[in-house]
Amino acid sequence: MAANEKVQRVLDWSVAEIAIPGIVAEVKNGDQTWFGTAGVADIETGSPRVPGEYLHTGSSGKAFTATTMLALEAEGRLSLDDTVNTYLPGVLDVDGYDGDKITIRHLLSNTSGLFATGLAPEVSYRYATRSGFDQHRYDTFSTEELLRVAVSQPPVCAPGERFEYSNGGFYIAGAIIEKITGNSYADEVDRRVVQPLGLTHTWVRPTTDTDYPTPHPHGYSHQFLKDGADPATLTPENWQSLMEEPGLPPLDVTVLNSSLGYAAGNVVSTTGDMIRFFNAITTGSLLPPAQHRQMWTTVSTEGGYWMPHARYGLGVFEFDKQATGGRMLRGIGGSFWGTYFFAVGTPDGQHTVAVHTNTEWKSWEPMLEIIEAEFGVSVGA
Template sequence: MLEQAQHKARPSRRWKALAAAVAVGALTVGALAPAAAFAAPRPDTVQQGLDALARDEGVPGALASVKKGDGRARNYTAGVADLATGAKVPVDGQVRIGSNTKVFTAVVVLQLVGEGKVALDEPIETYLPGLVRGDGIDGRRITVRQLLQHTSGLPNYLKADLRPRYYEPRELLDTALQFKAEFAPGEKFGYSNTNYVLAGLIAQRVSGRPLAAEIERRVIEPAGLHHTYFPAPGDESIREPHPKGYYRDAPGAPLRDVTEIDPSWGWAAGQMISTNSDLNRFFAELLHGDLLKPAQLTEMKKTVPAEKMGPGAGYGLGLVSKPLPCGGGLYWGHGGSFPGYETRGGVTDDGSAAADIAVTTQPSDPNTMKHVESLVETALCR
C-alpha cells in the first residue's frame, strides 16, 4: 500500500507495488466408523489456501501466522523460497512489510501526543515551520490528524518517476511538492505516502532522535518484536532467513529476483522488515492497549470511510478497520506492498485473535488479493 490505495512502485521508471493473494480450497472428509475412533482432523483452511496459492496462482512462496483467542499460534508455509534452488520457505521468515510501517510511525506520533509534545489538531506548520508549501498546499492548513488519517490532500510522491537508489526523506517530500494538491485538507480520504513522510519528520523534530531509533525504543523493544527492524541507510539486504521476493514486469513476463533493494523510498511510509508472527504480536499488543494510552488508542480508532481499502473499510490514525464476515464486529490492521512482497493481516477488536499472510510476488490474477484478504478473515472468524 505504498501508493494511493496500495503501494505501487517500479524498480526503474516508477516502481510498481506488487499484489498477492490466497485462494481457499475445500476438502470433504467422510468416515465409516464411529467418530470418536476414526474422525479425520478438521481441514486447515489456511494451509489449503497457501497451497492453492502456490499450486494454482503462480506465486513462488507464501507464509502465514495465525494466533487464536486461546493463545495458540501456528505458522504455515507453501511453495518455495528460491526459484533457482527450490529451497523451502523458512517458517516465519522475514519479509518487507511495506505500509504496515505506517502503523509503527503513527504509534510513535501518538505516544508524543500522549506526552503533550504533539497535538493532533495542531497545524503541521507548528512542528515543521515553512517546510510544506506548494500548489494548493499550505502546512498552516493541514493538521497532524489529517496526515495520519490521509485526509490532507497532499499528493503522493510516487506520482514521480522514482529510480532505485537511496533517498533522503526531505527529497521524497520535495518530490511530492512538485505536484498540485489533490483536494482541500479535510475534504475526503486520499491515500498518500507523503502524509507519513511528514509524520516521520514531525516525530524526528519533536523527539530530537531519528525515526528508526524512536520506533525501536518506543515500539519494537516494548512489544518484544525480536525479528522486526527499520533498515539502516544503504542496507539493501534482509538480515534473517527469508523467502526471496520476485517481480514481474508484465503479465506473463519472467519473474525477477528483487530481494535486495534500497528501501529508503518507503521510509516512514514503508521501509520496515518483519515476520508474520511479529506483526500479529504488534497489532495484538496495540489493540490490547499496551503501546498507547487509552485516549490515544481511542483517537487512533476513529475512522473515516475508506472504500478504496476494501468494502466497508474505515481508516483511522494509521489503522484500517474492516467488518468480519462472520458477524464478529470489526478487525483492525493495515497491510503492505513492497517490490517482491505483499502482506495482509488483521487482529480482532479485543486483540485476542490475529492472522497475517505474506506472499512473494505480484499475482497474475487481480482477484487473488481478494482471496488473501478473505483467507485472513476466515482465519480470524474460526
C-alpha cells in the same frame, strides 16, 4: 474442516492459481499457534518458506509511525491537531498546499489532500519498468528528497475532505517526529515500539541496507509497466491497464535499497513479531486510552482507490461492519517491491492471522479468502 486446514487450502490455491511464488500464514488463536506455508522462498533453488523469516512489511510500517506519534502526544509534546507549519514551516506551502491547514491527524489518516506519492514522476520514471528498476534499485532517498517528492504534484482535495492514500503524508510525519525529538525516526520507533514490546526481530531498515538476514525469502515482482508505456500518464484509475503483459517471468527484486519507504513503511520484521505488535495496538496495551481511541477512529476509504470494504484509522484499518455481517476485524498491511504483508484480527487480540507473500499482492481475493477461512467472515459478500 478445521480452520487451519481451510487456510492451508487457500495458501495452496494462491500458489497454484494466482501464481504467488511463496506464501506463509501464522495464526494465533488464544494460546494456540499455527504456521502454514505454500510455494517456495527461492524459485531457483526451490527452498521452502520457513518460520522466522525476516520480511519487509511494506506499509504496515505506517502503524509504527502512527504509534510513535501518538506516544509523543501522550507525553504532551504535540497534538494531532497541530498543523504541519508548527514544526516544519514552509514544507507544505507549495503548489497549492497550505501547511497552516494540514494537521498531523490529516497526515496519519490519509486525509491531507496530498496526492498518491507513488505516481510522482521522480518515483515512476525510476522504477516503473524493469530496466529502470535495475538501474535505480540502489538509489538512496534522503528525508529532504522525500519531502520534495511528497508535494511534487498538486493537491487532490482540501484537507479533511476525503481519503486518498499517500505515502507523502507519512514522510512528513516522520520528519516531524525527528524535529520534535532531535532523534532519527528509526531510533524513536525503536524506543517507543520495538523495545517496549520486546520485538527482537524488528527494526526500521537503515538506508545503507540492501539485503536481509538469514532466513529470508527472495522477493519477486511483476509490478512494472508495459514496454513503451509512459509513466507520466499513470493515474489511480488507469494503472492496471498499463501494467506489463502476463506470462513474463518475475524479476528478482530481493536486493534493493528501500529508503523510499521511510516513515511510510520500511520496517523489517517476522510474522511472529508483527502479531505481537498488532495485538498490542488493537487491544490498547501500548498506548493510553485517549490515544488508542484516536488510532482506531476511522474514515471511509470509498473513492480512494484502496482496499475494498475498509475504513482507515491512523496507520491502521478496520473492515466495514456492513461487509463482515457486523463482526469487528482490524488490520495492518502493505506492500513493497517483492513483498506483501497483512495482519488481521479481533480487537481483543485473541485471534490474529499474519500473512506474507514474496511478491506484491496480485489481487485482494487471496487476502479475503484467508480471512473467510480463518474467521468465517465473507468480507463484502
